[in-house]
Amino acid sequence: MTKREERGRIPVRERELYWQEGVDAKRFFLCVRGKLWAVLAAAAAGALFAAALYAVVRQASAGPLQYRAQVLFSIGYDIRVEDETLKEFINEYNAYTWGDMMKSDRVILPVMEAVPEADREQIEASVSTEIASDPEFLMASFTTEDEELSNRIAVAYIGAMAAFGETMQGRGLTGIEAWKTVPAEPVVPENRALYAAELGAILGLLAGALGLAGWYVLDDSVLLESDLKRRYRLPVFGYRTKVPEARWEAALNANLTWWASREAFREVLLEDLLGEDVDYETLREVPALVVIDWGTPCLRRLSPVLETLSLQGVEVMGAIIAEADNRFLRLYYGRPLKKRGPVPDPEDSADFTDPLDPKDSEGSLEDLT
Known part of the structure; x- marks a missing residue:
């Protein structure tokens, strides 16, 4: 079994390092920027609820x-x-x-x-x-x-x-x-509805912020190539954006051309691998390059597929992230990417960690799911 066939099996030590990594601040901001309204809505709801509750209690206790x-x-x-x-x-x-x-x-x-x-x-x-x-x-x-x-x-x-x-x-x-x-x-009792509303708004704001942070922690959508590299040690050949963009097409085509000159492979849509009539016999003929839609959840959709391919003896050589959001990538990467070389073969990398090395404890995708 080649090292590429073992791709997706992550040593326990590396898996622990993944969970200990800090938050990617830029990724976090880009993910939550469109949901900040939820925090403000929580603050407004908290203010209204607190004011209404105060009015009810005040009336009942009067x-x-x-x-x-x-x-x-x-x-x-x-x-x-x-x-x-x-x-x-x-x-x-x-x-x-x-x-x-x-x-x-x-x-x-x-x-x-x-x-x-x-x-x-x-x-x-x-x-x-x-x-x-x-x-x-x-x-x-x-x-x-x-x-x-x-x-x-x-x-x-x-x-x-x-x-x-x-x-x-x-x-x-x-x-x-x-x-x-x-x-x-x-005697007119002092009306503290405004103070109650202010307190409710603060508590609602905190609850909304904590909820948004919790959502981000639990969200495992594929948005960047680093998401796949860290979780599955799966090389990403490039992006296919919703609106074709030269910078991403050039990098992807260069990688596909270089790898095609070395060996045959087949692009396979992740959606096709989720069906019931998957032809694993055909998939075993040449390595598979899985095309994953941008925003696909890892644990619910991607992990089961990769685990099944591994059990069926299908070699997965990498992935392509399709339907990627142009604006998200532009804001995350900033300037156009510098000219990139082909995706390196892990077998040729001196820094590649062999999953079968005795000094590393083995883990599998099953542990992640």
Whole structure:
């Protein structure tokens, strides 16, 4: 069995090197450039889905309409500005949460008397406070499901806080009074649909990019001569493009002419080898030159054919990539190819690795399929 007959049998070491090779950046870009719209579509779909999901959850989790009344209290401290203990005293009062103080018996009991229709638990739940940047001001909010009730609680707290301030005179406070009141208004929850859409777009973009990268990794289409050389150690005589182009025709014709002067061979279409009535007896007469359409998947179509030819004793001397995309080749190879010599015979190459060499572990196309 000649070395050419063993073509397609790849040593394990070489097969491992094939999977360890880096990504051909130019090939990757040319393959995915026409599919970048899918990444953008994934980003748009992610944004729409996230916004719609947020709207549904927001609507489902929204409770009854609530009304909020607000009162801005002014707190007078009975301390001179130059007093060294001023800052410490004010911080002590701020640390003692005003919200808890407003729920203490000294403040809430008068409120309960003024608003008998609400129990203590309801009043406490309605109170929320916010300390402004100026510690002499306190913003208190009163929120309930009843507009009138929110206003009544706010008015009751104005009186209760003023009374509490009077009891604290001489103990650090001069009094508490309401500087501004805001009647109860409907509480409109903050709409974060835009933020949800932005997050969905980012996640969709990442998912689309990962999906595109995964597609490229799994895609084993024959696009370049290197695809066949790396997978099957199968020489490529040249390209036949969809639109005839002199640069590719000249290189292919030169290789075919040179090999025809050395030995007889037969061009065989891959599609003909996929049928049920393949005449292997005729194919064994002379070496076969398989014509493979550009974009043919290796594992699903090419590998089974090459394995069958090997088992049938048909010698495969090389391949021709037909119906190749002119634009793809032009973008990949750039300038017109330099003048090329004939495809070298592996038997004449000093660098050719003998599959039968004991130092190399043997593998077959069956391992790849």
